[in-house]
Amino acid sequence: MMMSLYTASFAHGETVKLSGREAEAVSLATRDFIAKHYSRSGDLRHYTVEMERRNRTVEIVFLPDEPRPLRPNEAGTGSGTAYGLCVTYIMSLSPPKIARFYFAR
Numbered sequence: 001m002m003m004s005l006y007t008a009s010f011a012h013g014e015t016v017k018l019s020g021r022e023a024e025a026v027s028l029a030t031r032d033f034i035a036k037h038y039s040r041s042g043d044l045r046h047y048t049v050e051m052e053r054r055n056r057t058v059e060i061v062f063l064p065d066e067p068r069p070l071r072p073n074e075a076g077t078g079s080g081t082a083y084g085l086c087v088t089y090i091m092s093l094s095p096p097k098i099a100r101f102y103f104a105r
Contacts, residue, residue, distance in 0.1 A: 018051075019093075021093045021094070021096050022051070022053070022058055022093065024096035025058045025060065025091035025092075025093060025096045026049075026051065026058075026060060028091065028096055028097065028098060029060045029062075029089040029091055029098065030044070030049075032089070032098060032101075033062050033087060033089075038062065038084050038085045038087050039062075039064070039083065039084040039085075040082070040083055040084045041083065041084070044062070046064060046065045046083035046084070047062050047063060047064055047065065047083070047084070048063045048065070049061070049062055049063070050063065056092065056093050056094055057090055057091060057092055057093060057099060058090075058091045058093060059088060059089070059090055059091075060088070060089045060091060061086070061087070061088045061089075062085075062086065062087045062088075062089075063086055064080055064081040064083040064084045064085065064086055065081065065083055066081055067081060067082045067083065080103075080104075085103055085104075086103065086104035087101060087102075087103055087104075088101060088102055088103075088104070089101045
């Protein structure tokens with residue numbers, strides 16, 4: 001099984017390559033995420049988006065920022081933060097569509 005991982009942290013000037021279908025999958029997931037108001041601000045300004053390819057599907061994760069660093073012995077809030085929910089989309093690439101999605105626990 002071949003896997004590649006794309007994350008938002010890349011060096012200045014580094015090229016990130018997506019296939020056309022991967023780009024369509026990211027676009028579909030982003031539109032659904034924004035339309036369903038999973039982000040409290042209505043945009044992605046306080047999110048990191050991760051993508052992992054798995055054969056004919058792509059996993060796209062919308063991770064909300066923490067409003068402040070957690071203190072020692074302080075637990076996170078589970079499926080979200082003050083900025084919104086953590087949502088994972090499993091996207092089919094042929095054709096590009098949402099196969100399923102779930103919230104972090």
